[in-house]
Amino acid sequence: MDGNLDNDIRAVVDADRAHVWHHLTQHKPFETADPRIIIEGKGMRVWDQNGKEYLDAVSGGVWTVNVGYGRAQIADAVRDQLMKLCYFAQSAGSIPGAMFAEKLISKMPGMSRVYYTNSGSEANEKAFKMIRQIAHKKHGGKKTKILYRDRDYHGSTLAAMSAGGQDERNAQYGPFAPDFVRVPHCMEYRKEELGLGHLSGREFGIAAANLIEEVILREGPETVGGLCLEPVTAGGGVITPPEGYWERVQEICKQYDILLHIDEVVCGIGRTGNNWFGYQHYGIKPDFVTMAKGVASGYAAIAICVTTEEVFEAFKSDATDKMDHFRDISTFGGCVAGPAAALENMKIIEDEGLLENCAAMGDRMMANLQALMAKHDIIGDVRGKGLFLGAELVKDRASKEPVDEKDVAAVVAECGANGVIIGASNRSIPGRNNVLCFSPALIVTADDVDLITDTVDRALTKVFG
Numbered sequence: 102m103d104g105n106l107d108n109d110i111r112a113v114v115d116a117d118r119a120h121v122w123h124h125l126t127q128h129k130p131f132e133t134a135d136p137r138i139i140i141e142g143k144g145m146r147v148w149d150q151n152g153k154e155y156l157d158a159v160s161g162g163v164w165t166v167n168v169g170y171g172r173a174q175i176a177d178a179v180r181d182q183l184m185k186l187c188y189f190a191q192s193a194g195s196i197p198g199a200m201f202a203e204k205l206i207s208k209m210p211g212m213s214r215v216y217y218t219n220s221g222s223e224a225n226e227k228a229f230k231m232i233r234q235i236a237h238k239k240h241g242g243k244k245t246k247i248l249y250r251d252r253d254y255h256g257s258t259l260a261a262m263s264a265g266g267q268d269e270r271n272a273q274y275g276p277f278a279p280d281f282v283r284v285p286h287c288m289e290y291r292k293e294e295l296g297l298g299h300l301s302g303r304e305f306g307i308a309a310a311n312l313i314e315e316v317i318l319r320e321g322p323e324t325v326g327g328l329c330l331e332p333v334t335a336g337g338g339v340i341t342p343p344e345g346y347w348e349r350v351q352e353i354c355k356q357y358d359i360l361l362h363i364d365e366v367v368c369g370i371g372r373t374g375n376n377w378f379g380y381q382h383y384g385i386k387p388d389f390v391t392m393a394k395g396v397a398s399g400y401a402a403i404a405i406c407v408t409t410e411e412v413f414e415a416f417k418s419d420a421t422d423k424m425d426h427f428r429d430i431s432t433f434g435g436c437v438a439g440p441a442a443a444l445e446n447m448k449i450i451e452d453e454g455l456l457e458n459c460a461a462m463g464d465r466m467m468a469n470l471q472a473l474m475a476k477h478d479i480i481g482d483v484r485g486k487g488l489f490l491g492a493e494l495v496k497d498r499a500s501k502e503p504v505d506e507k508d509v510a511a512v513v514a515e516c517g518a519n520g521v522i523i524g525a526s527n528r529s530i531p532g533r534n535n536v537l538c539f540s541p542a543l544i545v546t547a548d549d550v551d552l553i554t555d556t557v558d559r560a561l562t563k564v565f566g
């Protein structure tokens with residue numbers, strides 16, 4: 102930290118305690134203790150109001166700052182763009198909007214159109230609205246149902262929550278929007294919950310996908326227009342898909358004429374290593390891809406709904422019909438700081454070989470976590486892809502009974518006390534908020550990875566013995 106604080110830090114903390122409502126936070130403890138305020142970030146590290154340094158193993162808390170903190174190249178591009186043009190509604194184009202769209206599409210064979218918006222939730226809602234409008238335009242008002250999966254998350258707005266597979270997150274916020282229908286999860290570690298305990302590997306993957314088909318047949322294929330899935334489930338417990346799963350999902354969508362919407366809000370722009378997107382590991386051909394967090398690494402707010410040309414074409418068939426186009430707007434989808442930052446963010450990932458570093462460091466971290474699993478019985482499973490990893494904590498490996506949430510929180514707190522910020526599934530699945538989450542920036546080094554897992558090792562010993 103450079104030590105230069107323009108503000109009296111006590112006044113900052115007091116103003117925060119008096120007026121700021123923090124996300125996902127119970128505020129009662131702040132009546133007697135200070136909230137954490139992050140003052141500065143450089144590379145992989147951040148500093149709080151007390152000058153304490155942390156290695157950030159969660160990229161800004163929620164899988165976002167993929168290229169690390171303090172990137173002058175992005176800040177300069179954003180500043181220059183703001184001075185040239187800060188904003189114009191996206192009903193008109195902009196230079197960075199056009200240039201980033203072209204660059205993004207070059208990384209997404211089969212996809213073609215870029216719809217700018219300003220949060221992951223909103224990007225998902227755009228896809229939902231397009232699916233609904235297609236249902237009206239092409240299917241006579243049928244096919245309005247959108248399937249979503251148990252344990253997946255698609256955002257905090259009410260329609261996104263209607264597609265939310267996390268019951269604890271949804272509790273007390275209903276009733277939800279109609280015609281969102283849940284399909285079972287595909288988590289092999291908890292396959293007994295699916296009645297598929299006798300299957301493993303590819304057989305399990307195909308059977309898990311067939312559970313989606315069962316729901317389609319139950320609802321009536323003529324009523325189902327879309328299927329929305331995370332390529333690797335994030336907050337629901339870092340769930341990697343089983344072998345054979347995606348292939349079968351794709352077949353099912355084709356067979357029943359269901360549009361496939363992949364939510365890459367977490368996985369997108371490199372997080373899973375080697376590929377730009379999670380879906381690209383599995384040979385998926387989506388109709389919609391939504392993305393947000395890593396698109397500009399948090400240097401500016403930007404989210405995107407990308408579609409195929411075929412989807413796009415459905416919205417311009419009749420220029421004389423005033424209802425024919427996608428009648429939607431997102432005010433801040435017109436902020437040009439977003440694509441200006443996204444262009445530089447993507448350039449950094451290319452110039453520094455971060456897709457490759459992500460894969461290599463992800464492998465190292467996975468190996469370290471597996472070594473921790475060999476040492477600590479409390480770890481029941483480790484999962485992940487690239488720098489998107491989780492460790493599920495269980496009281497007993499045979500019964501897979503989750504550890505108490507307070508113990509998960511104690512591990513996270515102990516790591517924090519020792520200068521490493523890690524995450525955990527939180528208020529997500531009832532009784533299943535027991536997964537430690539790791540998502541360091543794509544610039545992470547081998548030493549950083551080892552420091553993260555060594556710190557977790559000591560924290561597990563301290564909390565569980």
Ligand SMILES: Cc1ncc(COP(=O)(O)O)c(C=O)c1O
Binds near residue numbers: 367
């Ligand atoms: C998979 C996924 N989709 C959508 C969202 C919502 O994004 P936002 O918070 O930008 O609305 C999130 C946020 O964590 C997410 O993890």
